[in-house]
Amino acid sequence: MKKLATTSLAGIMGLAVVAQTHIASAAINFGENNVDQDLRGSNQSADSAVQSLISNFMAFLYLIAVVYALWGGFNILTAGGEEEKVKKGKTVLIQAVIGLLVIFLADSIINFVVSKIFGGGAA
Numbered sequence: 001m002k003k004l005a006t007t008s009l010a011g012i013m014g015l016a017v018v019a020q021t022h023i024a025s026a027a028i029n030f031g032e033n034n035v036d037q038d039l040r041g042s043n044q045s046a047d048s049a050v051q052s053l054i055s056n057f058m059a060f061l062y063l064i065a066v067v068y069a070l071w072g073g074f075n076i077l078t079a080g081g082e083e084e085k086v087k088k089g090k091t092v093l094i095q096a097v098i099g100l101l102v103i104f105l106a107d108s109i110i111n112f113v114v115s116k117i118f119g120g121g122a123a
Helices: 002-026 046-077 083-118
Strands: none
Touching: 046 083
16 A cells, blocks of 8 residues: 555656746747748759659668668678578669669659659759
8 A cells, every 4th residue: 555655645746847848948938939931942843843752762762772672682692501591682782673673664654754844954
């Protein structure tokens, strides 16, 4: 019974600390009143912004595919002669190469389509 009372008291005190912290953080002023009302984003047009977004997304996909290929190579290197692990590593490497090829083709097709739609070169 004594242990239950101590645990309950500790829980109540913990809730009080959390509540007080939450109330104190609500009173913090982050300077919203000092923001200029004429604040604008970049001067990019919508098509340029979309092309930039697509380009950044494709770069992210390339990075993921390369990390995946490195993981496959790591699996092969650390297999220690076990056929199952070597087979798994080769499968991962083949999938990564296929993924890189698909990403490259998708990037090329998207850039071609966007340049035909908007009339300029893709970013």
